[in-house]
Amino acid sequence: MPRGTLEVNLVNAKGLKNTEIFGKMDPYVVITCKKQQKKSTVATAMGSNPEWNESFVFGISDDVNELHVMIMDKDSGSKDDFVGELTIPLKTLFVEEKLPPMKYNVLRNKKYHGEIKLGLTFTPAVHNDRDLDFVGGWKESSSSYG
Numbered sequence: 001m002p003r004g005t006l007e008v009n010l011v012n013a014k015g016l017k018n019t020e021i022f023g024k025m026d027p028y029v030v031i032t033c034k035k036q037q038k039k040s041t042v043a044t045a046m047g048s049n050p051e052w053n054e055s056f057v058f059g060i061s062d063d064v065n066e067l068h069v070m071i072m073d074k075d076s077g078s079k080d081d082f083v084g085e086l087t088i089p090l091k092t093l094f095v096e097e098k099l100p101p102m103k104y105n106v107l108r109n110k111k112y113h114g115e116i117k118l119g120l121t122f123t124p125a126v127h128n129d130r131d132l133d134f135v136g137g138w139k140e141s142s143s144s145y146g
Contacts, residue, residue, distance in 0.1 A: 009119035016114035
């Protein structure tokens with residue numbers, strides 16, 4: 001398995017099932033990669049079609065193979081409501097290194113509850129320490145000219 005960094009570009013969601021009886025949802029997203037967890041801002045009063053346009057970076061180690069995305073609805077004075085979730089396998093990303101923003105189905109109890117748009121970029125870690133000695137294809141020199 002590869003090592004490096006994973007950048008998740010959280011764009012928006014469409015057609016989310018409304019968990020509110022009155023008013024619009026205030027959705028936010030919790031993204032989990034192994035034991036790392038990142039939380040988006042709350043899309044206040046955006047309801048079923050929130051926009052975020054936020055990026056999150058995760059460190060990838062040998063045993064990471066999927067990304068878990070959970071959408072919640074922020075509630076004041078009570079527990080936040082679960083809207084839906086999805087899991088994205090990362091195997092293809094590790095080969096391609098970049099997946100443009102695309103739509104993924106949001107599920108709740110194995111039923112469709114809307115979609116979320118995410119872009120993913122994987123940057124492999126440098127495996128050879130000698131590569132760090134080179135800048136612009138030329139080996140750095142301590143000599144000064146001039």
